[in-house]
Amino acid sequence: MIDPELIARAAELCGLPLPAQERDALAANLAELLARFQGLQEVDTSAVTQLDEPWAVTAPGQDDEVQAFSDPQRLLDAMADHPRGGFFVVPRPSLGPGPAEPSNRGAAAHDPGTEDAPSSPGHGP
Numbered sequence: 001m002i003d004p005e006l007i008a009r010a011a012e013l014c015g016l017p018l019p020a021q022e023r024d025a026l027a028a029n030l031a032e033l034l035a036r037f038q039g040l041q042e043v044d045t046s047a048v049t050q051l052d053e054p055w056a057v058t059a060p061g062q063d064d065e066v067q068a069f070s071d072p073q074r075l076l077d078a079m080a081d082h083p084r085g086g087f088f089v090v091p092r093p094s095l096g097p098g099p100a101e102p103s104n105r106g107a108a109a110h111d112p113g114t115e116d117a118p119s120s121p122g123h124g125p
Contacts (some may be wrong), residue, residue, distance in 0.1 A: 002031045015095050 004023040007030070011018040018026070069075055073086060082089040 002027050003032065 004020070004027045007023045007027045008018065011023070041124075075088075077083040080088045
């Protein structure tokens with residue numbers, strides 16, 4: 001059952017501000033939508049001929065070739081915006097309105113243009 005409390009919890013988990021009036025309207029709209037889909041479950045389709053079987057179509061396969069990377073950490077670091085000590089530094093997700101900002105709490109400022117961090121944890125340059 002979709003009720004305003006469920007909508008409020010979903011909005012909270014998504015970090016969306018949703019006034020009570022909008023929660024009530026959204027709960028009613030979603031409940032109506034689900035009722036329509038449940039009504040489709042009751043339609044008798046036994047006399048309907050299936051038009052296509054997409055699962056019966058197969059594409060030609062090809063053999064997999066396993067190729068080892070000589071230095072996977074260096075490859076991953078090259079793709080990362082801000083690698084630090086073998087880890088990826090990403091912005092902290094925002095739980096409120098506004099853009100997410102990277103967090104420097106507990107870490108020294110890092111210039112992404114420098115190569116002062118080791119390529120993997122516990123391994124120096």
